[in-house]
Amino acid sequence: MKRYWMLCIAAVMLLPGCNTDTETTETGNIRQAEKDTASIAAGAPEAAAADTILQAVVHLTLTASGNSLEEMRYDQDTLEAKAGALIKLKLINEAEDMTMVHNVVFTAPGKYKMVALAGEQLGASGNYVPDTTTVIASSPIALPGQTVEVEFTAPLKPGNYEFVCTYPEHWRRMHGVFKVK
Ligand SMILES: [Cu+2]
Known part of the structure; x- marks a missing residue:
């Protein structure tokens, strides 16, 4: 005991x-x-591959302004990120005119116009975003005064990718380069 x-x-x-x-x-x-x-x-296979290292997170903000087809614009024509980074982008639509409906769609290099025209063909029922591998990511539609968000993994291959608003006719003024380094 x-x-x-x-x-x-x-x-x-x-x-x-x-x-x-x-x-x-x-x-x-x-x-x-x-x-x-x-x-x-x-939600991408790239993320699983990078499982042993913590993925870099990049916060981006893009603002759309202007109240007509002639004035509408994004406030930046270049966005940058490291290859494979987790992008958390906010799209702020500052417009007041009800026709100024915007989104932001990231595309393969040289494809912004093609993607925008395909989105235009789809119309509202397809959310103006074509289902194609040339689309890397797309935000929801932001109505005037709204802010929307999109999260995605930047491509692993560096290059000059593109971004565009696929609402009909907006690609003419609303597009830019997404530099992946
Ligand atoms: Cu737009």
């Missing part, structure tokens, strides 16, 4: 060491969970 109690005391004395181990494990699990969330948010 005496021996049994001795063992219990020894076990209690060892406990602080055990606690430290538990904390370390928990922190590890939390980090793993964050990583998983980032991969799911990106």
Whole structure:
């Protein structure tokens, strides 16, 4: 009986060491969970490939303004990101005129006009975004005064990709270069 109690005391004395181990494990699990969330948010196979390194996150804001076809514009003609980064882009539509409906669609190099014309053909029922591999990502439509968001993984291959508003006729003034480095 005496021996049994001795063992219990020894076990209690060892406990602080055990606690430290538990904390370390928990922190590890939390980090793993964050990583998983980032991969799911990106929703792309590239994200899974980058699983061992934390994916870089780039926050971008693009503002659309102007109240006519002649004045409408994005505030930037160039956006930049590292290859494979998780892009979190906000599109702010500052227009007040109800015809100024915008989106932002990221396309393969040299394809912005082709994608915009295909989107125009689809019309509102297709959200003005064609289902093609030349489209990398697209935001929802932002009505005047609205802000919308889009999240996607930047291409792994560096290059001068493009972005465009695919609402009918808007590609003429609303497009730019998406530099992936
Ligand atoms: Cu537009």
